[in-house]
Amino acid sequence: MKLYGIKLRICLFALLTAAISMQSVFAAGAGGGDGEFDPGSFIFDHIADAYDWHLFDINGKQYSVPLPVILYTRDKGLNIFLSDKFDHGHAAYRGFRIEHEGPDKGKIVVAIDDHTTDQEAATPLNLSITKNVFGMFFAAAIMIWIFLTIGSRYKRDPKKPPKGVQSLFEPLILFVIDDIVKPAIGEKKYVMFLPYTLTLFFFIWINNMLGLVPIFPMGANVTGNISVTAGLALTSFLAINLSGNKHYWQHIFNTPHVPVFLKLPIPIMPVIELVGIFTKPFVLAIRLFANITAGHIITMGFFCLIFIFAQVSAAFAYGGTVLAVAFGIFITFLEMLVALIQAYVFTLLTSLFIGAAVEDAH
Amino acid sequence: MDLITPDFGLFFWMLVTFALVFMILKKFAWKPIVQALQEREENIREGLENAEEAKTELANVKVRSDKIISDAIVERDQLIRQGRELREKITAEARNHAEEEAKKILDSARDLIEEEKAAALSQIKIQIASLSVEIAERILRKKIDDDEVQQELMTSLLDEFKLN
Numbered sequence A: 001m002k003l004y005g006i007k008l009r010i011c012l013f014a015l016l017t018a019a020i021s022m023q024s025v026f027a028a029g030a031g032g033g034d035g036e037f038d039p040g041s042f043i044f045d046h047i048a049d050a051y052d053w054h055l056f057d058i059n060g061k062q063y064s065v066p067l068p069v070i071l072y073t074r075d076k077g078l079n080i081f082l083s084d085k086f087d088h089g090h091a092a093y094r095g096f097r098i099e100h101e102g103p104d105k106g107k108i109v110v111a112i113d114d115h116t117t118d119q120e121a122a123t124p125l126n127l128s129i130t131k132n133v134f135g136m137f138f139a140a141a142i143m144i145w146i147f148l149t150i151g152s153r154y155k156r157d158p159k160k161p162p163k164g165v166q167s168l169f170e171p172l173i174l175f176v177i178d179d180i181v182k183p184a185i186g187e188k189k190y191v192m193f194l195p196y197t198l199t200l201f202f203f204i205w206i207n208n209m210l211g212l213v214p215i216f217p218m219g220a221n222v223t224g225n226i227s228v229t230a231g232l233a234l235t236s237f238l239a240i241n242l243s244g245n246k247h248y249w250q251h252i253f254n255t256p257h258v259p260v261f262l263k264l265p266i267p268i269m270p271v272i273e274l275v276g277i278f279t280k281p282f283v284l285a286i287r288l289f290a291n292i293t294a295g296h297i298i299t300m301g302f303f304c305l306i307f308i309f310a311q312v313s314a315a316f317a318y319g320g321t322v323l324a325v326a327f328g329i330f331i332t333f334l335e336m337l338v339a340l341i342q343a344y345v346f347t348l349l350t351s352l353f354i355g356a357a358v359e360d361a362h
Numbered sequence B: 001m002d003l004i005t006p007d008f009g010l011f012f013w014m015l016v017t018f019a020l021v022f023m024i025l026k027k028f029a030w031k032p033i034v035q036a037l038q039e040r041e042e043n044i045r046e047g048l049e050n051a052e053e054a055k056t057e058l059a060n061v062k063v064r065s066d067k068i069i070s071d072a073i074v075e076r077d078q079l080i081r082q083g084r085e086l087r088e089k090i091t092a093e094a095r096n097h098a099e100e101e102a103k104k105i106l107d108s109a110r111d112l113i114e115e116e117k118a119a120a121l122s123q124i125k126i127q128i129a130s131l132s133v134e135i136a137e138r139i140l141r142k143k144i145d146d147d148e149v150q151q152e153l154m155t156s157l158l159d160e161f162k163l164n
Helices: A002-034 A039-047 A131-156 A165-185 A190-211 A226-243 A246-253 A268-310 A314-358 B008-143 B147-163
Strands: A052-058 A061-066 A068-073 A077-082 A096-098 A108-110
Touching: A039 A268, A052 A131, A068 A108, A131 A165, A131 A190, A131 A226, A131 B008, A165 A190, A165 A314, A165 B008, A190 A226, A190 A268, A190 A314, A190 B008, A226 A268, A226 A314, A226 B008, A246 A268, A246 A314, A268 A314, B008 B147
Parallel strands: none
Antiparallel strands: A052 A061, A068 A077, A096 A108
């Protein structure tokens, strides 16, 4: 009965997600009524970061949630204002505008007027609360709320069986502890890495899952953004190398069981090992970014099919809609799986690298 | 914003957010959760160990109780046998005793009877003597006048005595 309820909820979640994604595509399609529907730019607008949170278009007018823009330049000092001052990129404000062309496309640059950029001025330091930052804050808030609730319950009566949201997360927490961290790092040392690995796993997983829900303030492509995954990889890099023991560093600079001519006079092995230190987290970042972005692209792609078909004929559009929704639901299910798998893979590999770094000499 | 160019702002906020989440959760969530889970694990492990121990203990107790029962049975049989022997012994003794006693009583009774008899006989003899004297006296008193009769009686009496 309970399992059935959970299944039902997952189904509803997928249906809702698909339905709302479709609506936003409809809105976008209707908004771009003046020209050809361009699925490429539509999809990339969705997966890219933005200074405001686009909700929907009605009759060509964009409705979005403005987000704070925080800029710092040496000339103008600190500037904080809401992104609606840019009028969706059509206007300059306080001498800043959103660039539409060139290598700085999408960035905030110093403006001469509404349509021209001051090519001489340096790009301002941009610490704006963008769509992804806001989505991430929301995910972080949810995460803190969930785990503080659970934590206080564990503190209050640790011997009671879990209930409510606790019984949803306890299997996952146990999964991370018993199936990822403990075997990867080893019985003796795993406990001190649990806070980091648990935070990592749930940060990735919750952001992945929230990325699938297309309702404000969820649906930002947080973990599908290279900056975010790079940040996660940096934490992983620090965790691995700061915990590395003598044995680990010896393995890198003076690898045992390797012929001397590979180390002297040209240090081939140390260089390879040193590069390896950086490639490991780099690959983690790329993998997460690519997987989540790909998922978003595919989902959006299926919904874009509706409008591509609609440009051919109405009948085609009806048939295409059924097909697109069916595939959209399927991909949403798949993405829920991917959300968990990618959180698992990132945490598992980080744990394995940490495990190798703290391993005792044998 | 380009797809594959990292953006400093987002990177910065990502690190800040992650660090904050990490620090808050480390202190207020992961510590109690991990502690509680480990405690629970320890509890379960201990419980299983205790159960195993109790099981062996129970088996030991069973062995011991079986031994106690069999010992008790042996002892009971022994007691019963001893009791039976004792009873037989006591009965035999009692019977012997009773027989002896009875014999003794009989003997003494016989002796007493013998004595009584002797006493009675002597008594009778004395009685007879005195009676005879009395009889003689009376006869004498009555028949002294009649010489003939007296004579006759005297003779008959004398005859009788002679017979004795």
